[in-house]
Amino acid sequence: MSGRVLRPAGGRRSVLARLPRVGQEDVLGPHQMLRVRGRSVAWMPPLLLLGAIAAVDFNTSGEFRIISWIVLVPGIAAAICGMWGTAGFAVLAVVTYVLADSAWPHQYQTGLPDFILVAVGGVLALLACEVRLRGERSMLHMRDIADTTRRTVLRDLPPVWGGLEHAAVYLAADSQARVGGDFYDIQPGLHGTRVLLGDVQGKGLGAVEAAAALLGTFREAGYHEPDLATVAERLEIRMRRHDLLVTALGREDGDRFATAVLLGFPADGREEVEAVVFGHEPPLAVGPDGVRPLPPGGGLPLGLGELAAGLPPVHRVPLAPGTTLLLTTDGVTEARDGDGLFYPLTDEVARAVAADPRAADPGRLVAFVRDGTLRHCGGRLADDTTVFAVRRADESADESARKGRLQS
Structure with missing residues (x-):
């Protein structure tokens, strides 16, 4: 996997069974x-x-x-x-x-x-x-060791978690690394379900360490905090604290930052989503009615909040039933073909959904974007790549998820 390290993290098993997993490619003599x-x-x-x-x-x-x-x-x-x-x-x-x-x-x-x-x-x-x-x-x-590190950063999730059906694929630009600075997670909590996807600046174990720090904070704050703005603030503070610690240790990577998208799905089932965008590409809302990006937010990446007047705003966006939110990292948005042209993600997804509305299914959507990205760049990934899709599950799946919410 090209440089491959791939990981499905849920969604419909009939689709994701065909997606290579991180850790699936054991070293064979x-x-x-x-x-x-x-x-x-x-x-x-x-x-x-x-x-x-x-x-x-x-x-x-x-x-x-x-x-x-x-x-x-x-x-x-x-x-x-x-x-x-x-x-x-x-x-x-x-x-x-x-x-x-x-x-x-x-x-x-x-x-x-x-x-x-x-x-x-x-x-x-x-x-x-x-x-x-x-x-x-x-x-x-x-x-x-790399797989253990990967499971710490990108933990395994049930196919439906926190009332969300989801699917994800992670591709490492370095086929031997198996894990990098991309991160994502779903955290059910007392005030709804929160979703986080991000990309730590830089590569190597330092980026993995920063991603693990942010995910740890997200899993606690996302569960307890009633307001998504407070979760966003906790993430910003955690990134700064991590940089201060790294600098105090005398390391040269104490100025890292992370682009991220933080989503909140209200517990009362309202047909809307809350979104905070930290210098990242906004999610795409993909549904039978077409494809549209969520508001960009205009915020700076995590760790650079002191350079702005404040944290990015929380946008509340209506979300029709059956709509999937597609989140990607730089590996998709910056994938280039032989002529140097970027991968036209929005146009490609829009054409796919227009041809077949079932393409908005998280598993199908993730597989489509993964294949399109690899085909566009000829399998030569310039950066770690994550494709993540979530949507509200049906009522029966949601009831099953509620039973496991407090076990997270």
């Missing part, structure tokens, strides 16, 4: 990847090479012997097989060499020097295989 119908065929290349060398050696003249080339067989096995497979081919190479060489008249036999070469080659192949397998195990361990 070559012997695990070379499979046909679930069975390993990693043994075939070295076995075919061994047979080919023996056959060619048997059909050449005594002046041109290639049986010593059999030393290549355990070497290839070391690159694609496990330890037992490599050991088996090392022994088989020695046995084949002895049988093939002894079949020739004495004057044409290659003798002891090449026998030692083949035997030593088998031993070295075993050592190389062990080094390779240790590297794979180390990579698996690092992937486990």
Whole structure:
């Protein structure tokens, strides 16, 4: 996944089952990847090479012997097989060499020097295989650490949570990183359900650390605070406190900020949504009636509030039943094609919904934007990319979500 690290976070399982997940791409050794119908065929290349060398050696003249080339067989096995497979081919190479060489008249036999070469080659192949397998195990361990970090930032959510049906896909520009500065979450609370999506400036573990700090504050404030403006203020203060701490520790990344969108769905079921936009692209309201952006808000990113007269305002926007809110990060809005043109997100989504109103379903919408972004940029993501879609669930799903609200 292009650089891929993808994560669906809910929505209709029939759609999201086809979306790759973060953590789904475990590190596999070559012997695990070379499979046909679930069975390993990693043994075939070295076995075919061994047979080919023996056959060619048997059909050449005594002046041109290639049986010593059999030393290549355990070497290839070391690159694609496990330890037992490599050991088996090392022994088989020695046995084949002895049988093939002894079949020739004495004057044409290659003798002891090449026998030692083949035997030593088998031993070295075993050592190389062990080094390779240790590297794979180390990579698996690092992937486990990255997945744990990812689950801390982007926790798993039920398909319907806080009365919201939702779907999300996360694509990392660095296919090895698996997690970056993009973050999102849904927090049911005492005063409705709050949604947060954002993008921390910069990359690396520092960005992940800042994202985790903001999410921790959001999960507490989003649950307890009655006003969305107070939640927004808590997030702004948390970003500043985090920067002060990082600066006090002597690190050079103490001036981070984060663009974000904070949404609030009232607990009384009113057909509206509250939105606070911190220097981010406003969400798109996608429904049967078309596509329209929510008010931009004009606010500065989190952490830069001191440069403005105050925090961005809370906008209350009517939201018709069945309307999905689509939120994306820079990876979508800044995706360019070969001519340097940006991905026309609004136009593409509008055409899709006009052709099929079911495209407004969160799962379908997320998959459509993901595929369109990757197709537009040719799979070369310039930045971490998150596509997140939410809408109010039907009453039966909402009742199920209420039962789990206090368990969050």
